Amino acid sequence: MSEPALQISGLVKRFGSAVAVDGVGLELPRGTLLALLGPNGAGKTTTVEIAEGLQRPDAGTVRVLGLDPHRDRARLRPRIGVMPQGGGAYPGVRTAEMLQLVASCAADPLDVRWLLDVLGLAKAARTPFKRLSGGQQQRLSLACAIVGRPELVFLDEPTAGMDPQARRLVWDLLAALRADGVSILLTTHLMEEAETLADQVVIIDRGRVVAQGSPAELTASDGDAEQLTFRARPGLDVGLLIEALPEGYTVTETAPGSYRVTGKIDPQVVSTVTAWCAQHGVLAEQLHVGSKDLEDVFLELTGRELRA
Amino acid sequence: MTTFDGSFRPGTFTPAPGRGSTWRMLRTHAKVETLLTLRHGEQILLTLLIPLALLIGMTVLDLVPADQLDDADPVGWTTPRILALAVMSSAFTGQAIALGFDRKYGVFKRLAATALPLWVLIGGRIVAGLCVATLQVLILGGVAAALGFRPVLAGVPMAVVLVLAGIVGFGALGVLLGGSLRAEIVLAVANLLWFVLLLAGGIVLAPESLPPGLSTVAEFLPSGALAEGLRAALMHGAAAWDSVAVLVVWGVVGAGLATRTTKLT
Numbered sequence: 388m389s390e391p392a393l394q395i396s397g398l399v400k401r402f403g404s405a406v407a408v409d410g411v412g413l414e415l416p417r418g419t420l421l422a423l424l425g426p427n428g429a430g431k432t433t434t435v436e437i438a439e440g441l442q443r444p445d446a447g448t449v450r451v452l453g454l455d456p457h458r459d460r461a462r463l464r465p466r467i468g469v470m471p472q473g474g475g476a477y478p479g480v481r482t483a484e485m486l487q488l489v490a491s492c493a494a495d496p497l498d499v500r501w502l503l504d505v506l507g508l509a510k511a512a513r514t515p516f517k518r519l520s521g522g523q524q525q526r527l528s529l530a531c532a533i534v535g536r537p538e539l540v541f542l543d544e545p546t547a548g549m550d551p552q553a554r555r556l557v558w559d560l561l562a563a564l565r566a567d568g569v570s571i572l573l574t575t576h577l578m579e580e581a582e583t584l585a586d587q588v589v590i591i592d593r594g595r596v597v598a599q600g601s602p603a604e605l606t607a608s609d610g611d612a613e614q615l616t617f618r619a620r621p622g623l624d625v626g627l628l629i630e631a632l633p634e635g636y637t638v639t640e641t642a643p644g645s646y647r648v649t650g651k652i653d654p655q656v657v658s659t660v661t662a663w664c665a666q667h668g669v670l671a672e673q674l675h676v677g678s679k680d681l682e683d684v685f686l687e688l689t690g691r692e693l694r695a
Numbered sequence: 696m697t698t699f700d701g702s703f704r705p706g707t708f709t710p711a712p713g714r715g716s717t718w719r720m721l722r723t724h725a726k727v728e729t730l731l732t733l734r735h736g737e738q739i740l741l742t743l744l745i746p747l748a749l750l751i752g753m754t755v756l757d758l759v760p761a762d763q764l765d766d767a768d769p770v771g772w773t774t775p776r777i778l779a780l781a782v783m784s785s786a787f788t789g790q791a792i793a794l795g796f797d798r799k800y801g802v803f804k805r806l807a808a809t810a811l812p813l814w815v816l817i818g819g820r821i822v823a824g825l826c827v828a829t830l831q832v833l834i835l836g837g838v839a840a841a842l843g844f845r846p847v848l849a850g851v852p853m854a855v856v857l858v859l860a861g862i863v864g865f866g867a868l869g870v871l872l873g874g875s876l877r878a879e880i881v882l883a884v885a886n887l888l889w890f891v892l893l894l895a896g897g898i899v900l901a902p903e904s905l906p907p908g909l910s911t912v913a914e915f916l917p918s919g920a921l922a923e924g925l926r927a928a929l930m931h932g933a934a935a936w937d938s939v940a941v942l943v944v945w946g947v948v949g950a951g952l953a954t955r956t957t958k959l960t
Contacts, residue, residue: 441807461812465714469808475801479731491723492810494713505699517800531805538710563703569710 390453392417392539392570393438398447400433400594407433409594410447415539415587420561420571422581424681425591426689431574432472434591435541438572439469452539465493468537470528472544472574476516482523483512486530493535502530505560507553521548529557533564540564542573546580558583578681588681592689605684614679615648615660616641617671631663632656652676714810724811724819729826732789741889742785742827746835749899750777754842767930774839774846775854775925780898781831782858783918786824786865787872788889794873795881803959821866828862847932854928856939861921864942867949868917874957892918917945 393415400408408430415421425431436442438449440456440463449456454463476485483503490496503509506526511519519527525548532540545561546554554577561584565571575581581588582602589599598605621643628638628648636650648660657676664671679687732738753759753773797803806816836844846854872888873881893899895909897919902910913919924938 439808464808465810466710466712471801471804471808473801473804475805477727477731477802478796478800479735480727480802484727484730488723488727489805489809489811490715491719492715494715495711496715497708507699528805531809533708535810536708536711538712560703563705564708567706567708567710569708 390417391415391450392419392452393421393572394448394450395434395438396448398434398437398449399445400430400437400442401445406594408437408444411591411594411596412447413589413596413599415570415572417570418565418568419586420565420573420584421587421589422585423572423574423589423591424576424578424581424685425574429591429689430594431591432543435543435572435574436471439467439471439541440464465535466538468532468535468540470532470540470542470545472547475524476527478517479515481513481515482508482519482527485516485527486534489531490534495536496534497536499534502534505556506530507556522550522553525549526553526557529560533560533569537569539570540572542571544574544576546575546577554580578685582681590685590688597688598684602681606679606681613650613652613677615652615657615674615676617646617660617664617674618644619646619664619669619671620644623667623669627667628660628663632659717812717815720811720815721819721822724815725822725826728820728823732785732793732823732827733830735793738785738789738793742781742789742831743834746777746781746784746831747838749780750774750835750839751842753777753899754839768843770839770842770844771846771930772926774835774844775929776898776922777835777839778832778854778858779861779918779922779925780893781835782828782861782921783865783892783898784889785827785831786862787869787917788885790824790866790869791873791885792878792882794870795876795878795885798874798959799878807959824862824866828858832858846929850928850930850932853932853934854925857921857924857928857935857942860939860942860946861917864917864921864945864949867946867953870957871949871953874953874959892916898922915941917942 391414393413395414396412398408398411399406411430411434413421423431423434433442437444438451438456440460443457451463452466456463483499486499486503490499500509503512506529508523508526508530511523516524516527525545529542529545532542546557549557558580561571561573585602587599588602588605590597621640623640623646625638625640625646629636632638632648632650636648636656638646638648641647648656650656661671661674732742750773754770757769759769759772872885876884895905895913896916897905897913902913902919902923905913914923920938920941924935927933927935927938
């Protein structure tokens with residue numbers, strides 16, 4: 388059981404002349420959760436679909452539960468659970484029928500009615516798939532991924548299109564799966580999802596891994612470059628605040644009303660900033676000292692321009 | 696939204712993977728596919744109600760031209776053709792449309808992610824097709840019998856072979872159409888072909904009553920072959936292996952092309 392649930396190294400996948408995945412490597416230890424982050428088109432889904440055995444790599448090695456995902460696909464399929472992006476159901480199939488069908492593929496599935504109830508789908512059990520909301524379809528797809536009691540689950544943007552209540556429920560569910568020893572690989576655009584759930588975060592961009600580590604490691608301040616952020620009314624004259632601070636500090640308004648002071652943040656600096664705000668009759672809200680959050684790290688690494 | 700209290704008992708999700716029994720997978724899948732057809736209003740219209748209306752209409756309203764009847768009565772002339780229509784409607788038109796929309800809704804991407812083997816996926820669909828065809832034949836045959844249809848019993852086994860060959864031929868063509876084009880286009884093309892084959896493909900009009908060139912073509916269309924074969928078998932107790940051959944050739948060619956063009960996602 389010591390071998391990892393998933394081991395990828397040097398993975399390359401090309402589509403024509405475009406390189407979708409360009410040397411990705413990652414490792415998912417058993418019973419842990421790895422969040423794969425990246426802008427649209429970064430190669431997340433391609434990486435996951437190769438691990439699921441749905442696509443073949445051009446180079447590199449992939450081991451899933453110690454097996455080759457393509458060659459040993461028939462042996463692996465009963466052991467893994469998959470929630471594909473945009474994967475659906477028969478348009479006219481009822482919610483419970485679809486889950487029953489997927490459950491029939493497993494030797495010892497979870498109780499279908501219980502699982503529908505847990506995911507808030509009990510009332511929609513007889514509703515045809517095409518009449519479900521986007522969030523309900525997502526929850527049914529998640530139910531299909533876990534109903535067979537898999538060892539390893541792949542979830543491609545599991546909470547996309549869900550309301551906040553459903554998202555919390557799914558997070559609780561994933562935490563329970565992990566606690567029971569299920570290994571989980573999920574892709575997400577939600578930094579909060581990754582920070583809340585993941586043992587390990589891997590950020591990929593343009594097909595390459597640009598950072599990996601625990602959320603705490605990724606957001607740890609590197610040396611002296613610490614920061615202080617706060618919110619106040621937009622349009623403060625940051626030049627005046629820079630003058631009030633010792634030499635070497637920078638202050639920027641990162642978004643209207645969001646300010647960031649960069650430099651070594653010590654008690655004196657915090658006091659200077661709040662005093663300066665007080666002098667100008669400004670209430671500094673959400674004052675936050677120290678490390679960056681995951682979104683800062685993500686945007687620093689992947690840039691701010693929009694992707695496809 | 697849920698009666699779930701929000702906490703999971705530890706061990707609820709402890710992995711216990713394994714493949715379900717093949718028989719249970721096949722049964723569940725075939726059941727779902729059959730129910731989907733029987734619940735679908737337009738499918739029922741196409742596979743049952745329109746053939747029933749034509750069967751009753753053509754028999755009772757005396758619509759069949761006297762010179763076509765030979766020595767048959769109207770119900771004897773009509774029933775084999777309506778059975779051919781029913782097979783075409785379910786195995787070809789209905790199948791193609793269902794496949795087009797199933798692809799659009801991503802069901803195969805979903806099922807590819809389960810332990811369901813491809814052959815069970817295809818097998819379940821075939822079993823469902825046979826269930827629907829059996830129902831069609833029982834209902835249409837029952838109504839025809841009530842209207843006075845008396846087939847030559849010795850031709851019934853041949854008719855069964857023809858219906859099975861029809862399902863193969865039309866089914867392969869249905870998969871070819873439904874598996875390669877966008878759902879909305881499949882819908883339009885499948886309905887159009889249904890209408891064309893009904894009128895000019897040797898179903899409601901016998902091939903010999905069509906214009907000369909067209910009549911030869913119609914005999915080699917799956918629609919004409921099945922209708923003529925069923926007529927020969929049920930009315931005269933004749934062997935109709937040439938019709939079976941035409942249907943099987945369509946099936947082989949259709950399936951051969953379909954394995955190249957079918958996209959399941």
